[in-house]
Amino acid sequence: MELIKKIISGIIAIKNGMEMIAKHAFRPAITIQYPEVKDQFNARLRGHIALTSNEDGTSKCIDCKSCVRVCPCGDLIKIESHKDAEGNVKIDKFSIDLGRCIVCGNCVDICPKSALIMSNNYELAKYDKEDLVFDLEDLKLSYEETQHLLKELEKDL
């Protein structure tokens, strides 16, 4: 009697499993064909550090060097600037060595002018370590991109 009970429960278990798998056959594949199709990530994704920009395309950075001081990895961030005739700070050079960056976000938190932001770009594979030293041109987001990112971040809060 015990044996028959066992057999019946076994058959039912197998039947349920087979049914479940058969149901899955009619679902569309959840595979994302990565290089061709990219997944949509949340705006809070900690991609690499990027520089926000004003409406006229200039950086918000005032060369206070707070980010340099707060960085736990030493001298990743290198900033050079000069003052123009009206006394505004103009950034000449701004580079981050993303090869050594641990994406902790301290620089983003400390920045008094919100000149730094964490972008959504996570594709950092390069053939050479030197290519990972991003300069001003690589780091800068356009005004539209900045606004979009900020809006998305606000939506999340």
Place this chain on the structure above:
Amino acid sequence: MYDFYLKIFKYLSLPKLIGVITWPVIPFAAIAALMIVLVLFLVLLERKFLALLTIRKGPNRVGPNGLFQTVADAIKLLFKEDIIPANANKILFTIAPVVFFFPAMVVYGLIPFAHNWVAINASCGLLLMLAISAISILGLLSAGWASNNKYSMLGAMRAVSQAISYELPLVLSALSVVVLSGTMNLNKIAFGQGNIFGWYIFPSFFGFVIFLICTLAELNRVPFDLPEAESELVSGYNTEYSGMKFALFFLAEYAALFVYSALIVTLFLGGYSSPFGGYILGLIPYIKKVVFLEQAFWLMSKTFAIILLIMWIRATLPRLRADQLMSFSWKFLLPLSFLNLLFVALFKYFIG
């Protein structure tokens, strides 16, 4: 056919002896070609079907929709280096894949693909089939032993113990079909079943289930894939194999999958005969001669139904433990197959 074949040689003014010698080779050449194409297709089918069941896409890079994936894999395996481990038994190591491969190929000759379309029309076809396919275990054992590798040895030992314990219920459930049909000739077994109501699955249902389970065990497929359990043994008996030798193991496995499915169909599901009794092609006077095409179609469609069932099982069930495997065979399947045999004999005596 034979006379026509010899006439070709006469017409080409070639010696008749060549024709006499090459005549028996032709069916085997045809079977070998069929087997290679089938295996290439089966591997792709398995990968695609498993992907469908597990909500993936499967291979889709080589060719349209990944159609040439297995061809690419085969070419890759052909060009790979053939490595023999330093401390391996070189002769056994080389012979093992061949010993594993040739029973799977010979057995193809015993399957009736249409009425009287059998390469070897032996009167004891079923017995011959079971006997020959059991030789492949020897190949596994020698592969595992000759590799001089713990994983290979364990895999081979598991394979042998499993194959031997599941051979008994397999043969006993096949015997129930022999009781029903009164013959061991596979062609006659298939022919004797006729339409769907005559299929031997109905009197011998438990025989069918036991045969299917034992087939899974003989083929080392999930849930009985202990000999090649990836999570425990690296890859079982073929851990040390590479290149073409590994390809032979792979080829034989999938060839055996097809041939065992065809055997299940022949024994229990009417073989090449149509489930509706008559043949559509048989009704038309002039095309009557090609009725074997329809018979081959029925055999193939039933066989692929069984193959898909086996793949479906693979996608669902987890692997058994070694002791569960043994007790399942000896304590459950063997008594059940005896009971089934008794029931079938009584059925045959009183009703059939």
